[in-house]
Amino acid sequence: xxxxRPKICLLFCGGSTLDPDNFLESTVKKEKDIDTWMSLIPExxxxxxxxxxxxxxxxxxxxxxxxxxARTIFLRRAEYDGFALICDLASILFTAAALSxxxxxxxxxxxxxxxxxxxxxxxPTLFESSGLKVNLINAVQLATMDLGEVxxxxxxxxxxxxxxxxxxxxxxxxxxxxxxxxxxxLDFGISLSANRARRKTFxxxxxxxxxxxxxxxxxxxxxxxxxxxxxxxxxxxxxxFLTSPAPLDPKVEKILDSLAGRKxxxxxxxxxxxxxxxTVNNLTQATAYVKFLYGLAYCKNTSAxxxxxxxxxAGEIAKD
Amino acid sequence: xKTYFFTSLNFDMExxxxxxxxxxxxxxxxxxxxxxSQKTTVVNREELEKGDLGLAAFDFFIIEVxxxxxxxxxxxxxALMKKRPVLCLFESGRQPCVPDFLKLEKKFSAFLTIESxxxxxxxxxxxxxxxxxxxxxxxxxxxxxxxxxxxxxxxxHYLEWRTHNTNxxxxxxxxxxxxxxxxxxxxxxxxxxxxxxxxxx
Numbered sequence: 001x002x003x004x005r006p007k008i009c010l011l012f013c014g015g016s017t018l019d020p021d022n023f024l025e026s027t028v029k030k031e032k033d034i035d036t037w038m039s040l041i042p043e044x045x046x047x048x049x050x051x052x053x054x055x056x057x058x059x060x061x062x063x064x065x066x067x068x069x070a071r072t073i074f075l076r077r078a079e080y081d082g083f084a085l086i087c088d089l090a091s092i093l094f095t096a097a098a099l100s101x102x103x104x105x106x107x108x109x110x111x112x113x114x115x116x117x118x119x120x121x122x123x124p125t126l127f128e129s130s131g132l133k134v135n136l137i138n139a140v141q142l143a144t145m146d147l148g149e150v151x152x153x154x155x156x157x158x159x160x161x162x163x164x165x166x167x168x169x170x171x172x173x174x175x176x177x178x179x180x181x182x183x184x185x186l187d188f189g190i191s192l193s194a195n196r197a198r199r200k201t202f203x204x205x206x207x208x209x210x211x212x213x214x215x216x217x218x219x220x221x222x223x224x225x226x227x228x229x230x231x232x233x234x235x236x237x238x239x240x241f242l243t244s245p246a247p248l249d250p251k252v253e254k255i256l257d258s259l260a261g262r263k264x265x266x267x268x269x270x271x272x273x274x275x276x277x278x279t280v281n282n283l284t285q286a287t288a289y290v291k292f293l294y295g296l297a298y299c300k301n302t303s304a305x306x307x308x309x310x311x312x313x314a315g316e317i318a319k320d
Numbered sequence: 321x322k323t324y325f326f327t328s329l330n331f332d333m334e335x336x337x338x339x340x341x342x343x344x345x346x347x348x349x350x351x352x353x354x355x356x357s358q359k360t361t362v363v364n365r366e367e368l369e370k371g372d373l374g375l376a377a378f379d380f381f382i383i384e385v386x387x388x389x390x391x392x393x394x395x396x397x398x399a400l401m402k403k404r405p406v407l408c409l410f411e412s413g414r415q416p417c418v419p420d421f422l423k424l425e426k427k428f429s430a431f432l433t434i435e436s437x438x439x440x441x442x443x444x445x446x447x448x449x450x451x452x453x454x455x456x457x458x459x460x461x462x463x464x465x466x467x468x469x470x471x472x473x474x475x476x477h478y479l480e481w482r483t484h485n486t487n488x489x490x491x492x493x494x495x496x497x498x499x500x501x502x503x504x505x506x507x508x509x510x511x512x513x514x515x516x517x518x519x520x521x
Contacts, residue, residue: 005424043397047421137394144420156390172390188385188392188408188416 014088015113063212066098082143096161106200179318213296328389
């Protein structure tokens, strides 16, 4: 008796080049490229029944695009056993964070992409030229498994989407996991970890909340910076997202306190402060930023925003 | 027969001597072995465009799955899609988890062999797998059976003359003549084969 094949939705959001030396023929730039592209990776059909959906030739690293992806998946959450997204590496961390915070559908949503474009290519082994294929086969497998969250699949690591950090070592594993074990490890098959979120039934009545604020201003707090100039810039910002090595300079802290009375201010990386601004040091930077924009869309004031940041929406908060 | 022998990087580092023994054994059994760790100078453009990275050229695959490697899933899916026999070897004592997609279709089991092994018995496992492959019809013309055949000086002279200035050995010439002419033109034998095939269906 043949077991029913799982049905997976494969979304194209950029980063789909199978062969950098043959970019034109092996990249999905528009919807009608999909058939040709799929003929280059027929192995994928062994793993599941695949429906393809074109969203963009290149992902926009913008809140409106995160919302578009979230909405696309949300509308199809009952139709498929899981979702796999091919995404540009430039936007993948923010996209993964955004989807993890907005989509709790109890099904796997696995993001992957090609590693080759970021690497200087030397003479390839038979397999070094197949980076996306390898990642995608694994991503589609994972989309059929007992997993209920957003995750990144690269190399031999599956990482929670809101806990991924760039790995600057020259490795197939482009990302590391922030303060938690990977969700799965690959040997012959794929062994899922106990710390993963499992599949669960979603509430069909629960609506999608996927709005994000826009027009945030970002800045890094660095030693020796011209505080007057920065203060002027910060005064004009609608929302302020700052990164800082801990602890904060008292002069800076004073400026931020005065600003926080008038607009939402978040300082990432700083130790907890008693000031009016928000400090975050238990999330990845990408997740902190996305959660900031997400919170701003639904919270009326900084108090509400501080409470919002205490909520662990999708396992994003690292507990020491 | 051309075989693709896959090992993970960790296996290559930790078990280099064992790998060497395994590869040597395959070569001794007449296999042409390509290792996953080999650097190729050029990936064939045509094959890349077909999307199969040149893997379709291999008759079967041996995959050592004891250590983590992300490439195993792809290699397995590719081999099974192309209906190539696959031997997955894992060191005894480990319990690798079998990919879910292998359970989807019963037909995959016809191509896939999963064996645990110890250093002292890997040869038996490879032999068993090769035996299964050679029993398959498409390998009926592989010269794997040793047969001692005495010939007269007249026959030897003739074979010498036929193979002079060619790339064929006397043995290869005889194999060709038997396959292409004697077997093909033997009507009673061909009828027997046809009847046997019809009976099996």
